[in-house]
Amino acid sequence: xxxxxxxxxxxxxxxxxxxxxxxxxxxxxxxxxxxxxxxxxxxxxxxxxxxxxxxxxxxxxxxxxxxxxxxxxxxxxxxxxxxxxxxxxxxxxxxxxxxxxxxxxxxxxxxxxxxxxxxxxxxxxxxxxxxxxxxx
Numbered sequence: 808x809x810x811x812x813x814x815x816x817x818x819x820x821x822x823x824x825x826x827x828x829x830x831x832x833x834x835x836x837x838x839x840x841x842x843x844x845x846x847x848x849x850x851x852x853x854x855x856x857x858x859x860x861x862x863x864x865x866x867x868x869x870x871x872x873x874x875x876x877x878x879x880x881x882x883x884x885x886x887x888x889x890x891x892x893x894x895x896x897x898x899x900x901x902x903x904x905x906x907x908x909x910x911x912x913x914x915x916x917x918x919x920x921x922x923x924x925x926x927x928x929x930x931x932x933x934x935x936x937x938x939x940x941x942x943x
Contacts, residue, residue: 895941895942896940896942897940898938899939910939
C-alpha cells in the first residue's frame, strides 16, 4: 500500500494526500461508460453488424445458361418520358422531394443519352418547391 504523504499546507497540519498507482486502480462494477470515448466505443460495438460466415468456395455451384432477369423499374425510367419531352429552356416545378428525385434521374438520363449533350439544373423556387430546367 502506498505511503501517505504530507501536503505542504501551513494552515492545515492534518491534510494527507494518498496516491494510488494507475495499474492498481479498479474500474467500478457498472455498465455505464466512464467517458465520452468509452460511450462512443460502446455505441460503435453495438451498432456493428454481425460477421457473415466465410463461404467454402469449392462447394459453390456454377450455373450455365441462366437468363439475366430484366432490370427493375428505376426512377430514370419513370421520369424518362418527361425528360425526353423537355426542350432547351423548358422547366418543371415540383414539390422539393420529387424535384430532387427528378434531378437525380435527369443526371442519369443525360449521362445515358448517347451523343446528345443534355444538361439539367435544379433551383429552389420557394419553401416547398424546386424547379428543374433543361439547359443544354
